[in-house]
Each structure stands twice: as structure tokens, then as C-alpha cells.
Amino acid sequence: MNGKTLQGTAQKRAEELPATTLYSFEPGWEAAKVVDKWFMLLTEVPGRPVVILKARPDDARTLCEAYADITPGYHMNKRHWITLAPGDSIDKMLVKDLVTESYRLVVGNLPKSRRPVDPAGFGTG
Template sequence: MNGLALHKTAADCAEGLPGAQLGHPFGPDWEVFKVRGKVFMLMTEVPGRPVVILKADPGEALALRDQYSHITPGYHMNKKHWITLEGGEGVDKKLVEELVTDSYRLVVARLPRAEQPVDPHTYGTASGADR
């Protein structure tokens, strides 16, 4: 998947998530997706190529970086909790959608229960029912 397809796939996925909103708080070069005011995804071409920056569980982030050459520590973010995804070989629609949804779920899980638009423990899983 190339960088433009990566951005389109990630944006399409994010826009379909309950309560997700797109904004540009850092200017026109950054697309920032939030749920209930909390960032779960950023997209930009500032580093010279299209990238998607996502929240990730620290252990999972390490495993992803080991497994995929196109996943690196979060660009301008906490390197332990964020990853940067670029287009390239091995990056497909399923992986992008999985990473975007996982980032969203991690952020939703930190919201007060009354503000959670979905159950973060079951949303997007094969066995989970969305509330």
C-alpha cells in the first residue's frame, strides 16, 4: 500500500468509528482524529512522506516494530505509547484498520465510562457486541 492509500484507508476507518471527529488543531498539514476530545490518530506528510501516527499498547508497539519495517516509534509523540505507520510492503487494508481501531479502543478505555461511545473491551472484536 502506498502512502496516499494508507491515508485514505486510515481516514475512512477513523471516520466510521463512533464519536470520532476530525480536526486540524496543529494547522492544515496535520489531520487529527479525536474521540471525546482525546487524540487517537494523526496523519501528516510533515516528515517528507505520508504517515499515520497511532496509540498502541507498549508491548504491542514493540512487537509491531519488530515485525514490520514500516512501523516505527511515534513521530513527535511518546515513543513508548505511539507508533508511526508508513505505506509499504506488508501494509494492507486489514492491518491499517486493525491498528486504527486498536488505537481508538485504547483511548476510549481511558475515558470515564459515561463518556465511552462503545465498550472498549468488545468493540471491533469478532465476539464483541457494540453497545
């Protein structure tokens, strides 16, 4: 998967998720948030388009070991965030699934009254 497809796939999936807002907060950085919490960042590292997503620490470690194009989160907490880079080891379905999981993790930490969906069942069926 090339960088343009990687970021485009991630952004399109984020736009489909309830109560998601996309915005630029600094030149070269795009972000997606649900309510007021980030779940995805888009940038270039160095000159390569990447997607940075929230992940459970055990899942992050497993993904980094299993996929050559997934590394610990660039410029973020390395245990709780992962970076997806262009390459052949990841495909569109994996990118969509990881964006959805990042969203679910963030929604799950919101107060129940502010959750746009039930994170336990959202996106699993």
C-alpha cells in the first residue's frame, strides 16, 4: 500500500465513524477526534506519509512484531500508540480495522453520557 492510499483509507474510515471531527492543528499534521479526544493523526515521517493510531499495549506490541510496516507510535506514547507506514505488509482492511479499534478505545474512555456509540459492540459485527 502506498502512502497516499494509506492515509486516504484511514481518513475515509474515520469520516464514517459517529461524532468524528477531522481538523488540522499544525502544518503537516491532520487529526481525527471523537468528542474531544484524538484517535488518529496523519503526518509525514521523514517525508513518508504515516497514520498514528491508539492501541492497547498488548495489541500494539503484537502488531509491531507481526507487521513490518507497523511501529510504535511516532511522537506519542510508544505503548499506547502505533504508526502505520506505507508498505506491502498491511492492506486496506487492516487499516480500516485499526482505525475503528482506535476509535473504540477512545470512546470507551469517555464518560458514558458523552459516548456516541457503545464501544463494546460498535464495529465488531
